[in-house]
Amino acid sequence: MNKVLSDKKVIFLFMFPAALIFIFIVIVPIIRSGYYSSLKWDGIGDGKFIGFENYIKLLIENKNSFYQAIKNSIFLAVFSVFIQLPIAFLFARILASGVKGEGFFRTVYFIPVIVSTVVIGQMWLKIYNPQYGLLNILLENIGLGSSRQQWLGNKDIALGAVFIPLLWQYVGYHILLFYAAIKTIPQELIEAAKIDGATQGRITLSIVIPYIIPIMEICVILAVIGSLKTFDLIYILTRGGPLHSTEVPTTIMFNTIFHRMSYGYGSAMAIFIIVECLILTVAIKKIFNRFNFTTKGDL
């Protein structure tokens, strides 16, 4: 009895500091942003209370083409889930099945994740440069000179051009998650299947994928949330340009707060992004719960 009681106190004691930090660093600023979003305020003077007007301006009147930005971030989320994750899964599957240099490739794929985004942005800026960039020079040298483009200067293709480094940067992260998950699959299952004559493809479909569905859920949530919140790489590559073709909610928010001096309006955008992420997380979890039969014991 004593142990149980003291256990609870100990639990509380250990949880308390972390919870405190979480509340002060995450929850309180969100609440304050919520308050700021009800003000007309330039960030340094006095604010004027205007209630929900910022949200109306943002979502209903669609000022600053916020809808386009949301669309862009959803495009990115879709591409992340349906292009980046399958690629990551493929690489992880191959790596985990014991190819030569497993450890080496694991490290190499993870490097873009740990390299600073600014460095990655600068690198891709140089690759995409229309005059001396690697991409255009390469195209010319292999005879596709007519495909030379203003990668980041042409408003019609800038969005696509920006997606590639974005997807490339975090592929390694998902590879690692999938790899770790695949490694936990009991080898007996795989061997048994092989003895029964299953091909690698069959094994992947019937054993590996169902087994790692919980990790898939995590990867999907991370990919979607990351895409909705993405900021630094886009800001470095295009600042949201050219002509707002690569704007995402975060770049508009940044511009609104710091260049247009509208702190209240920008806070409304921030709250919107938070709510959007929360809703989508819940939705994704619900979708995966219907597929997640490993914990329900329906196997």
Next chain:
Amino acid sequence: MQIMKKSLALLLFSVLAVSTIVASGQNESTSDEPTTVSVWTLFTETMDDANAVAFRKALESAKTDLPGIVIEHDATENEAYKTKIKTAMAADDAPDVFFAWGAGFVKPFIDAGKVVALDKYLTDGTADRIKGGANTNFIFGGDTYGLTFSQWVASLYCNKELFDAYNVKIPDTYDELLTAVKVLNENGVIPITVGEKDKWPGMFWQNAFAIKTAGADMSNSALAGNDSFNTPDFTESAKLLSDLVAAGGFVEGALGLDYNEGGALFLEGQAAMYYMGNWFAGDIASHESGIIDHVVVKRFPTIADGKGDLNQFLGGSIDGLCVSEMSKNKETAATVAKYLMEQVSRNLAVAGEGLPTWKTDDIVSEKTNPIISQIKDLIADSTGYVLAWDTFLSGADADDHKNYVAELFGQTITPAEFATKMQEMNE
């Protein structure tokens, strides 16, 4: 065993707690001699333009000329600096002395009461050493809130070598400009380079066209909200830019090149023309390619029946240092600001660069930058200046204006729409 483990854990925890408290407390400076003054500017270590070089010299000489004061200089790149100082101001975390553009940029800070009026620090004879009208853009409500060091003026830098190679005249008028653009394009040379990703380099062009079509006085008046932007003259300024873009005048992909990349094209001799401020003369002089030997400085191309005259320019004295109201040592900070600005002005004069706003007639220049000499000749009889519009305007208006000009570059807006949208700001 258990007790020992528990007491060890407790000991370690208290050490952690205490060291955290002590570490956070160490930010308070010890109260002995040197006063520290923090200065934030955009003059980063790698910048080679005339102003940055002069500023670094001033920081060096401050070590001997201002004993007892330690200057902590923090520099951030131009665009990032704008964000940084605004954030710091909003968080009441501003440095003692900070760089700011006058007019529309610094106005929100002054309205919020975060900038110190410097008039009382100038009565010790400093005011006499400043040229008349130098700090106009920092004067609000009769008080001076900042000190400038140099005037800036934009001019058209032309690479004579490229023009001569294809037998084309360096343009004086808009029509000659179009001819030059045509010939240069036919020969695979970039006619005009501009780093339009940052939006303000391209904005210079529209602002300069407005000076030619509407004149400096009308431009200033419209900016101040006393006259309309929706006039044929301002529409014409947008049309001239739009036509120039359509004629292939600007480097392809300008919207994807930032200020440095745009300028690099001129410095590397790949572009024939570049319209930029006089600070760029420093970059030209220090560039290894020796481009300085080929550079000719021209006035902005004139328009046949425009209202502006030859002697009106895009520019003004708007770069300066301010003292923050949050500063704990306002008097020392003011001393530092005065010293730095005067020294930078004098250093520029010594190097033969810049257009100093402090009285520097007693200085004999050690060297001359031929580019600056050309610029000084051009502005010798100036009759009017217009500030870059994004420095005159504030906040959202400045941002909108730059966006509209970018849309002219991207050909997604008509000149008439440009004029109408600009006028919406005045309503």
